[in-house]
Amino acid sequence: xxxVEQHPSTLSVQEGDSAVIKCTYxxxxxxxxxxxxxxxxxxxxxxxxxRSNVGEKKDQRIAVTLNKTAKHFSLHITETQPEDSAVYFCxxxxxGYQKVTFGIGTKxxxxx
Amino acid sequence: ETGVTQTPRHLxxxxxxxxxxxxxxxxxxxxxxxxxxSAKKPLELMFVYNFKEQTENNxxxxxxxxxxxxxxxxxLHLHTLQPEDSALYLCxxSQGLAATDTQYFGPGxxxxxx
Numbered sequence: 066x067x068x069v070e071q072h073p074s075t076l077s078v079q080e081g082d083s084a085v086i087k088c089t090y091x092x093x094x095x096x097x098x099x100x101x102x103x104x105x106x107x108x109x110x111x112x113x114x115x116r117s118n119v120g121e122k123k124d125q126r127i128a129v130t131l132n133k134t135a136k137h138f139s140l141h142i143t144e145t146q147p148e149d150s151a152v153y154f155c156x157x158x159x160x161g162y163q164k165v166t167f168g169i170g171t172k173x174x175x176x177x
Numbered sequence: 178e179t180g181v182t183q184t185p186r187h188l189x190x191x192x193x194x195x196x197x198x199x200x201x202x203x204x205x206x207x208x209x210x211x212x213x214x215s216a217k218k219p220l221e222l223m224f225v226y227n228f229k230e231q232t233e234n235n236x237x238x239x240x241x242x243x244x245x246x247x248x249x250x251x252x253l254h255l256h257t258l259q260p261e262d263s264a265l266y267l268c269x270x271s272q273g274l275a276a277t278d279t280q281y282f283g284p285g286x287x288x289x290x291x
Binding site for chain 2 (some may be wrong): 069095096097099101107108109110111114116154158159164165166167168169170
């Protein structure tokens with residue numbers, strides 16, 4: 066089955082700096098890669114996703130890149146703000162079937 | 178309330194108790210899921226239902242028994258649980274089972290087994 070590894074497990078950045086979270090996956094059939102943000106005590110919410118036919122996608126301060134050859138994808142947050150503090154999960158799914166495999170999560174702390 | 182709702186939000190039970198978790202989605206979706214979220218571990222998929230039919234049981238112990246009476250409601254019946262079952266149980270729904278169908282999560286039930 067699919068295996069998703071996520072690094073780092075914790076990340077502290079100064080407000081205004083950039084944050085990068087990296088994930089690798091094992092199943093070459095995976096073709097959809099969502100990212101979820103979970104604030105403390107709240108539900109995970111989709112913040113951005115990328116499909117395998119796209120190398121990069123941006124949404125304001127958030128961007129995701131995908132390298133299918135290397136089987137890794139990354140989340141980039143620029144100009145971080147305290148409200149970006151949360152746990153971020155990467156995930157991979159594919160093979161035409163909805164079985165999403167999640168990474169272990171990265172706890173991001175943005176220091177004001 | 179819109180989206181995906183779960184009740185109760187917190188539950189404390191003894192190992193001999195029987196309790197049920199409830200999930201309801203107001204999004205018109207056809208697929209529903211149960212996940213277990215434990216500290217320092219990835220989200221673990223437990224069960225998947227599509228149009229009320231179970232399509233995935235991820236080797237979950239029989240002390241967890243799901244029920245899906247219709248596409249909008251999902252239950253997780255609990256009995257004779259162990260302390261290691263203490264976790265946040267998240268329900269999610271999606272339009273269908275296509276890999277690109279976004280999953281929408283409920284707020285979760287924080288379960289403590291004494």
